[in-house]
Amino acid sequence: MKPVVELKNLSKTIGKKKIIDDLNLSLYPGQITGFLGPNGAGKTTTIRMMVGLMKQSGGDVIIDGVSLRDNFEEGLSKVGVIVENPEMYKFMSGYKNLLHFSRMHKGITKERIDDVVRQVGLQNRIHEKVGTYSLGMRQRLGLAQALLHRPKFLILDEPTNGLDPAGIREFRNYLRRIAENEGVSVFVSSHMLSEIELMCDRIAVIQNGKLIGIREMSDAEQSFYYIEATPKEQVQQILVNEGFAVSPLKEGYLVQAQQQQIPGVVQSLIAEGLQVYAVQPQRKTLEDEFLEMTGGGQIAQSHTK
Ligand SMILES: Nc1ncnc2c1ncn2[C@@H]1O[C@H](COP(=O)(O)OP(=O)(O)OP(=O)(O)O)[C@@H](O)[C@H]1O
Numbered sequence: 001m002k003p004v005v006e007l008k009n010l011s012k013t014i015g016k017k018k019i020i021d022d023l024n025l026s027l028y029p030g031q032i033t034g035f036l037g038p039n040g041a042g043k044t045t046t047i048r049m050m051v052g053l054m055k056q057s058g059g060d061v062i063i064d065g066v067s068l069r070d071n072f073e074e075g076l077s078k079v080g081v082i083v084e085n086p087e088m089y090k091f092m093s094g095y096k097n098l099l100h101f102s103r104m105h106k107g108i109t110k111e112r113i114d115d116v117v118r119q120v121g122l123q124n125r126i127h128e129k130v131g132t133y134s135l136g137m138r139q140r141l142g143l144a145q146a147l148l149h150r151p152k153f154l155i156l157d158e159p160t161n162g163l164d165p166a167g168i169r170e171f172r173n174y175l176r177r178i179a180e181n182e183g184v185s186v187f188v189s190s191h192m193l194s195e196i197e198l199m200c201d202r203i204a205v206i207q208n209g210k211l212i213g214i215r216e217m218s219d220a221e222q223s224f225y226y227i228e229a230t231p232k233e234q235v236q237q238i239l240v241n242e243g244f245a246v247s248p249l250k251e252g253y254l255v256q257a258q259q260q261q262i263p264g265v266v267q268s269l270i271a272e273g274l275q276v277y278a279v280q281p282q283r284k285t286l287e288d289e290f291l292e293m294t295g296g297g298q299i300a301q302s303h304t305k
Pocket of ligand 1: 014017019037038039040041042043044045046191
């Protein structure tokens with residue numbers, strides 16, 4: 001798949017300090033990528049270079065084949081940005097806000113406005129004043145606004161600040177459908193591990209201005225399962241005979257297996273006459289993994305601009 005955005009040896013030096021050090025990262029259409037790092041890792045600086053608010057010292061940002069170094073205006077026309085708490089006119093309706101923003105770009109039709117309103121699920125409330133909207137609705141209106149000019153690439157900075165987990169999931173579902181429908185690549189910067197975990201397909205981790213890891217969030221990757229069955233002592237014997245690595249826990253066992261092997265494991269236990277009570281995937285939490293990757297670096301707790 002051809003990437004929508006490529007960071008190529010992107011670097012930023014301020015004074016003598018290398019703040020971003022040879023960053024290489026590709027973002028793909030339809031995918032939601034999280035950008036995570038400890039305080040001061042360089043997230044804000046990277047994003048500022050990606051949206052043209054700061055000039056790079058070296059390297060380049062390529063958006064949909066256009067280099068920001070060579071063709072700044074054209075490259076930026078392909079970007080949509082949503083900041084924390086998007087600015088909206090509360091005394092105007094959602095629709096009038098979108099109409100207002102649509103005038104900043106050429107060629108946004110009324111049909112396009114209706115289309116983005118539907119995509120963020122605001123069609124029933126769009127003619128009401130923004131002041132009456134919930135936080136979740138205001139965030140979705142921000143999303144609609146950022147989509148108006150059909151960007152290829154959407155950057156969200158702390159998009160769900162203040163939303164509860166249900167609100168984050170709802171926002172994520174809209175975002176996922178939009179990423180797929182519009183083929184847009186989404187980049188989410190957040191200091192909240194749980195938010196990133198709920199929203200993203202993959203996560204890029206940055207520390208000291210360097211990319212230190214990329215993690216895919218696919219469920220199929222889960223490789224440890226907690227299995228509880230009785231009689232307990234037979235579980236280990238059966239599974240070890242089948243070639244699995246098994247570690248005993250208090251009530252059950254931790255078994256190393258791929259997702260597609262699990263139905264077979266359950267069948268073997270049942271065939272031997274065991275009663276199976278639990279089979280649960282055990283994924284290392286993102287927090288564990290993040291701490292491993294950064295060698296104990298703290299998770300960013302605040303995001304100062
Ligand atoms: N104008 C500047 N002059 C000097 N140093 C700077 C400047 N801007 C940023 N830095 C330094 O660059 C590093 C990266 O900062 P940046 O704000 O990009 O990190 P961040 O990952 O966004 O952190 P946070 O999660 O705390 O917002 C920090 O050490 C910061 O002190």
